[in-house]
Amino acid sequence: MRNAFAETLLEEARKNPNIILITGDLGFGVLDKFQNELPNQFINSGVNEQTMMGMAAGIASTGKRVFVYSIGNFPTLRCLEQIRNDICLMNNSVVVVSVGAGYAYGSQGYTHHALEDIAVMRALPNIEIVIPGDPIEASSVTSFLSRSSAPSYLRLGKSDEKLINDSPVSLVPGKYNEIKRGKEGTILFVGSIGKIAIKAEEMLRSKGISVSVTSAPYLSHPDRVYLEKASKIGPIVTVEEHSIRGGFGSSILEFCGKELINAYVRIVSASQTNLSQIGDEDFLRTANGLSAERIVEEFISLLGY
């Protein structure tokens, strides 16, 4: 996903010299091409996320569209107040890009697991949260964000994600991307964890249960029409590689409550039972309740099979 981001951003930046990419000394092998081809649009700030983010806001204030790239918690939690004051309050045109959502950094440990960032960014006003489900979606949203000026948070997976979409998509805020259509319920997901949603759909189908699988990349803009329809069809299971506290599922519940959409919603999220647990991405996902089997269980209990 990070490569899809880097390639698309380079394409956009070739056309628009006002696009600036800043890295907090990360992106080995990912950003090199951008740096070599457009050195005047690239800055490696060093290891200093707070200053980097304030600096990004200052650069944006001169009419630039600034992308700031780093890993998970570093460009989000580490410099939260700079995002709040210098970007959101000042309405500066910065895209905070975090790579390695959820357990993508696996055995690197909890410091590198991004499991609270959605909640923290959702708490801020005036910033759009964008979470693509695969490299194809990453490419689409990167193009969109390159042409927007809104303060934004782009949450990316890492590398070698399974393709969920089979052809290029053109995603827009307020519209979900339905990947499979079913008749009895909906799996609504954000991010590369969508691959377990795809698997769950297959498992349910083999049991004779038909559900839709849908990506919600523009998290800040729920698709009201889709949610209204989905809520009439059957239960909705949300899936996110993030804590249940203030994450994607929580945003859907808030939206349905506020908009009086009468939906049965279950949240599948990271349980965070052992913060120090070591293991690879798939192991940690499963150990923290993020598995296709878990989604299947939710549907079976909700549908009363």
Add this chain to the structure above:
Amino acid sequence: MIEQPNRFSSVSELALAARREIISMTASAKASHVGSALSVVDILSVLYTGVANTSPENLEDADRDIVILSKGHAASALYSVLSLQGFFPNEWLKSYCGNNAPLGGHVTSKGVPGVELSTGSLGHGLPYGLGIAMSRKKSGVFGRVFVVMSDGECDEGTTWESAMIAHHYNLDNLTVIVDRNGIQSLTLTEDTLKLEPFEDKWKAFGWETRISNGHDYESLSNALSKSSKPLCVIAETTKGKGVDFMENSVLWHYKSPSKEDIERAFSQLKES
């Protein structure tokens, strides 16, 4: 732009008028930080009488000089100087901190001509100014960036991160002015967290440094001339300067002047 017939070209007249405004607005709003404002007001007065190329007429110019007051708690000083120099109506000072008023207790930029950045949490102004200076360098846009900081603010790590970056990119268009009054929130800076050897620190980070008397207009103006490196001017100041009972006192970081205090202060703030 506001037609303001009494715009000041004399620094001393501007600073005196601004000091009176600071006392009045802080008292009527029952606000804090009068000592911090009196400490920095001469620095701002020097900047806004010609040292910084910024005026109500050139706010849309991409190459104007930028002034950022990073010590946002000294808002009353910035607002007073900007208003007196015609950036916005003097009436705005009278509603300082009021409900729905344009001017808040910490520097607010939205809808306030001449204010480049909302500040209040320390350590934000320098990274932001650094970004503007960096962008201008990359784009070949002229115009200097002045960031006015407090000395206590230099406890913040972003100060030294920014100092490294400015040196690395040789941002000679960036100037920091430290309002070195030696007092921070609870006591002296040197009793809180030692800043000294302060000038050596900046030098070691690759900056040109100049020490100036922060209440002497000629000294400040000379110290602020352009440099071939990022420039740090350490402006030695007195917290509460100009009102004897407010000088060098932590109390006036917090206290708002009473009616009696205003009279006493005004009796000292007269043209000599």
